[in-house]
Amino acid sequence: MASATDHTTLGKQTALPQSPEEAVLDRVPNPHPDTLYVARFTAPEFTSLCPVTGQPDFAHLVIDYVPGDWLVESKSLKLYLGAFRNHGAFHEDCTIAIAKRLVELLAPKYLRIGGYWYPRGGIPIDVFWQTGPCPDGVWLPDQGVAPYRGRG
Template sequence: MSDNIYQNLEQLGGATVLPDDPKTAILESVQNPQADVDYVVRFTAPEFTSLCPMTAQPDFAHLVIDYIPDQLLVESKSLKLFLGAFRNHGAFHEDCTVSIARRLIDEINPKWLRIGGYWYPRGGIPIDVFYAFGEVPKGVWLPEQGVAGYRGRG
């Protein structure tokens, strides 16, 4: 392979600091070496955390991000650091979930993307947030996200 598609990555393979704010976190991307085929990429973040903007209490979610890449792939370590930047960020569940999707869309311009934010209850009410962008290309196998709705202790 004469062209190294990974040469511009700055975070992978080295020491990194968790960003203080998702707005300043760097999302990196690489060329998709399989851009001639439609396929689904899934990232699962079962321990996502952010803060309530009113009380500063922690909020927890199980995120599932699916996308069909076009020319770019998101680099996974940069995604992990971006998601980790929400740990001290105050925003409502809806804002966190949709902001993550929109930032990914801006960075990699996928053919299609969806995010499921399965938030754990606070105040007795779980909030699930779903966002989708684009149309699923014909013939792509799209698995269910597989996260059960909240049932409580039963």
């Protein structure tokens, strides 16, 4: 795990990692560790591959977390998420693996992820996970992704 001073991507031209396992997530010190607040990352064009067919799968990911001592460095997060582009895994695996990797790196006070997967074969799959209850007094807005509505 990279330390706060070992940034692997910040300020450098960086190639997309070949896999999520090879991707390095960087963290930086939280300038307000004494304040409860939510940081949100939205990835409306997340892509991975179906592990059975090799066909692309698309999702709209929303990651909310209440930082402790660390923040995720955004460029390294973008590269990590981009590394799934050639990675074969089911929707549930991708969504939960991303959340667990962030929890391991950051030790946040709270984290939740919503994986809103676009339909393949006529069925959308949405995957949700959180570390526990959101701390009292934190404003946690709705993730803002409309539920899928097919033609009917």
